[in-house]
Amino acid sequence: MCGLRFGPPRPQLPLQRSPQLMHLQGLARTLKLQGGHVGGALESMKVPLAFIGWYVLSIVYSLLNKEVLNVWQFPVVFSAVQLLVGALWIGALWMPLPTFGLKARRFAPVREPPRLTRAELSQVSIVALWLALGHVLSTVSPAYGTVAFTNVVKTLEPLFTCFFSAIFLKQVFSVPVYLSLVPVIFGVALASANEVSFSMISLISGLLSNVCFALRAISAKRVMGKKVGDNLDAQNLYGVLTIVALVAIVPLALLAEGRTIVAGTLATVEKVGLQRFLRMLLYSGLSHYTYNECAFLALDSIHPVTHAVANTIKRVAVIVLSVLYFRNPLTLTGALGSAIAIVGVMLYSIAKATDKPPPTTLATAAKGRPSSRSEPKKRV
Structure with missing residues (x-):
């Protein structure tokens, strides 16, 4: 197995428990006995907290991302730094820590790390490659434009998803799904x-990021259709993707911006100060990783239609707050085009979620065979 699990620690002599530790263990046992009440309350709060985290951290990330790019014009290296912070974060969660007698094991991680074979890691790496390229291009786009304009361009991602689904997955959606893309295209153009x-x-970076994220979704659907690894839930999967994407981005970052990164960084540090600059990088990387994890938790627990509406409201919030925060000029026609595109995305998501029959494949249509409607749809 080629896994991401840390090796077991060396056996140690038992430690003498202090009165404070015994009190802590007693409190843990009490909470365990009341687990029906405490666990149920925490479980009921998971989705609302995930929604709050998804919204707030997404907005915070968008603003921090642009603030860094305003003073540090190295978007490719910056995208690698963000993934590095996320990789260190998930690595800390996977690292065995002392349990102080609260668990059966003397050392246990906060989150059980996944285990992957080399073949399984190779399959996941395809998804991570598209994630890496999409993340780089998504960072380059606001570096040369506004946050609001980048978010408007990114509303075209469903167009590329439908296109590549037809090519690689042989999926054809219903007519309302395709018609809902018309206002998206018109709104972005306007x-x-x-x-x-x-x-x-x-514009080009935003469009290419849509292509990469659409291909990431297609490749992820193929991978998730199989059993891959152990302990590979949605959160751990994103952690693995982050680490592999970081490995892919580092050579690209050094090749694209490595020659001027030292001089440019020194100039930025002299302008804003070392501590503030490091805080900006840290907060941006943490908000990027945690908002994606919150999105995984939130979207995994709600109906697709609710997801569509929530995602649309979140995008509107990011656009409006970024315009107000950075005081970017916005014409009435530009605002109207943005609104049309966002409404089109919501209509697309609702049309796709409420399309009860599964997508008809081009292969079965060409052969004249009926589609397998009795088979349940797999949720990715």
Whole structure:
């Protein structure tokens, strides 16, 4: 097995328990006896807390991301730093820590690490590669444009998802799903034509990030259709993807910006100060990783239609707050185009979620065979 699990610690002599430790253990046993009440309360709060974390941390990340890019013009290296912070975070959660007698094991991690074979890691690496490229391009886009414009361009991701689903998965959706993409395309075109701070680099980077994230979704669907690894739930899967994506991005970052990174970083430190600069990098990386984890938890526990509405409201909040925070100029026509695109995305998500028959494959349609409607749909 080529796993990500840390090895077991060396056996140690039992430690003499202090009165404080015995009190802590007694409190833990009391909570365990009342687990029906405490566990139920925590479980009922999981989804609302995940929603709050998803919304708040997503907005915080968008603002911090742009603040760093305003003073440190190295988006490729910055994307690698964000993944590095996330990798260190998930590594700390997987590391065995002393349990002080609260668990059966003397040392146990906060979260059980996954275990993968080399073949399974190779399958997951395909998803991580598209994640890495998409993350880099998503960081490059706001570096040359505004946060609001980047979010408007990223509403076109469903268009590429439908396109690649038809090519690679042979899936054809219903007519309302495709019709809902029309206002998205029109809205993005209208917003782009009237964007005061328009940047071709920002537009192309945003569009290419949509391509990468659409291909990531397609490849993830293929991987998740099989049993891959042990302890590989949604949160651990994102942790593995983060680590592999970091390994893929580092050579690209050094190749693209390695020649000027030292001089540019020294100039930034001289301008904003070393402590503030390090805090900006740390907070940006932590907010990026934790908001994605909260999104996994929130979206895994709600109906797809609720997901569509919630995701639309979140995108509106990011756009509006970024415009107010950075005081970016926004024309009335640009705002109208952004609104049309966002409403189109919500209509697309609702149409896709309420489309009860499973997608008809092009292969079965060509052969004249009926689609297998009796088979349950797999949720990715």
